[in-house]
Amino acid sequence: MRRLHHLPLSPFSRKVRLVLAEKRIEVELVEEKPWERRMEFLLLNPASQVPVLQIDGLTLSDSGAICEYLDETVPEPKLLPNTPAERAEARRLANWFDDKFHHEVTVNLLYERVTKKLKKSGYPESARIREGVSNIKFHLDYLDWLTDQRRWLAGDTLTIADFAAAAHLSCLDYVDDVDWGRSDNVKDWYARIKSRPAFRAILADAVPGMPPPPHYADLDF
Amino acid sequence: MRRLHHLPLSPFSRKVRLVLAEKRIEVELVEEKPWERRMEFLLLNPASQVPVLQIDGLTLSDSGAICEYLDETVPEPKLLPNTPAERAEARRLANWFDDKFHHEVTVNLLYERVTKKLKKSGYPESARIREGVSNIKFHLDYLDWLTDQRRWLAGDTLTIADFAAAAHLSCLDYVDDVDWGRSDNVKDWYARIKSRPAFRAILADAVPGMPPPPHYADLDF
Numbered sequence: 001m002r003r004l005h006h007l008p009l010s011p012f013s014r015k016v017r018l019v020l021a022e023k024r025i026e027v028e029l030v031e032e033k034p035w036e037r038r039m040e041f042l043l044l045n046p047a048s049q050v051p052v053l054q055i056d057g058l059t060l061s062d063s064g065a066i067c068e069y070l071d072e073t074v075p076e077p078k079l080l081p082n083t084p085a086e087r088a089e090a091r092r093l094a095n096w097f098d099d100k101f102h103h104e105v106t107v108n109l110l111y112e113r114v115t116k117k118l119k120k121s122g123y124p125e126s127a128r129i130r131e132g133v134s135n136i137k138f139h140l141d142y143l144d145w146l147t148d149q150r151r152w153l154a155g156d157t158l159t160i161a162d163f164a165a166a167a168h169l170s171c172l173d174y175v176d177d178v179d180w181g182r183s184d185n186v187k188d189w190y191a192r193i194k195s196r197p198a199f200r201a202i203l204a205d206a207v208p209g210m211p212p213p214p215h216y217a218d219l220d221f
Numbered sequence: 222m223r224r225l226h227h228l229p230l231s232p233f234s235r236k237v238r239l240v241l242a243e244k245r246i247e248v249e250l251v252e253e254k255p256w257e258r259r260m261e262f263l264l265l266n267p268a269s270q271v272p273v274l275q276i277d278g279l280t281l282s283d284s285g286a287i288c289e290y291l292d293e294t295v296p297e298p299k300l301l302p303n304t305p306a307e308r309a310e311a312r313r314l315a316n317w318f319d320d321k322f323h324h325e326v327t328v329n330l331l332y333e334r335v336t337k338k339l340k341k342s343g344y345p346e347s348a349r350i351r352e353g354v355s356n357i358k359f360h361l362d363y364l365d366w367l368t369d370q371r372r373w374l375a376g377d378t379l380t381i382a383d384f385a386a387a388a389h390l391s392c393l394d395y396v397d398d399v400d401w402g403r404s405d406n407v408k409d410w411y412a413r414i415k416s417r418p419a420f421r422a423i424l425a426d427a428v429p430g431m432p433p434p435p436h437y438a439d440l441d442f
């Protein structure tokens with residue numbers, strides 16, 4: 001049985017869900033609140049982070065390592081391009097979102113607004129929210145520059161960079177923190193990735209007590 | 222001309238320097254203070270982070286993407302193992318150090334003690350230092366567990382996981398923040414990697430006004 005331990009509004013879990021769906025790999029989803037540090041979960045991943053994927057008799061953690069594994073073992077469709085130079089660009093951008101965007105935007109907005117509430121660990125800090133709101137503009141402008149030059153973020157083909165970016169943006173869109181009016185290029189790119197079958201399950205996510213804004217699941221947003 | 226833009230006490234720069242040296246790829250080292258946000262450097266890497274590698278007519282950034290590129294284009298010696306499962310484990314551990322260890326330990330100790338001084342951006346916060354000193358114990362114990370079971374961190378062969386871990390630990394050792402007495406297994410593993418020719422340049426690093434402790438460059442520490 002293939003099983004993904006995840007959290008609905010974890011961008012790293014969403015990235016892996018998108019890659020699994022794009023490759024048509026069916027998995028059982030098991031929700032895990034990593035901050036509870038359950039012993040059974042710590043035995044699966046001592047980092048106590050989602051996602052964790054149980055597949056092929058293995059227990060895999062770290063979303064980057066999981067995506068590389070899936071692309072190596074289920075080659076169709078390929079989510080890393082053909083040449084070393086193009087692969088370096090796809091990995092650079094995936095890591096840009098999972099590292100830089102995550103710490104500058106996702107942590108300040110999503111974790112302040114949602115994770116703190118779920119963890120019951122306090123209230124959002126307004127200074128952090130302000131920082132996140134300011135930082136996301138810079139990142140949307142960088143995305144505008146990329147999508148102005150390229151069909152997909154890393155080049156001509158859809159790669160893990162698109163899924164990493166869309167995973168973060170879809171979580172932030174769930175809490176209505178993305179200004180889609182800022183760039184037509186970015187909106188067009190997101191509309192294209194949002195309309196893929198792989199995105200359906202993510203658009204159906206619902207966190208109890210936190211409904212998404214009406215445009216969240218709308219393909220014509 | 223191959224050129225690496227780096228900073229001597231950046232663990233991400235050191236990881237790439239170790240991989241370059243292990244593969245015997247000679248590069249010109251150019252020191253870059255990324256916080257100065259020089260326009261010429263921002264054009265090379267809009268994330269304004271070291272390392273940036275200029276090689277094969279390309280400009281590559283993100284240390285993870287760079288290491289994958291180098292392992293794909295210069296296969297000897299291979300720094301990712303042969304099977305997808307083993308590669309997933311090597312990447313998981315490399316990312317463990319570059320993400321979890323970095324934020325829990327390196328940021329609290331090295332950045333408080335060194336980077337703030339270099340940037341002239343204030344004094345070390347004692348609460349952060351205490352947190353880093355506490356967190357590194359947990360990570361050394363995890364390293365002890367790994368090195369008790371395996372010859373190298375991810376298995377039988379030397380991989381990028383060892384270089385990621387050694388890059389962070391060598392920076393922390395430069396400021397004398399590693400208690401090598403905590404685990405004989407970890408000390409033996411570090412002694413093995415420290416004695417490799419690839420490590421020589423790193424042991425010769427000197428930051429003006431911040432001499433390392435005497436044992437830093439000693440192979441018999």
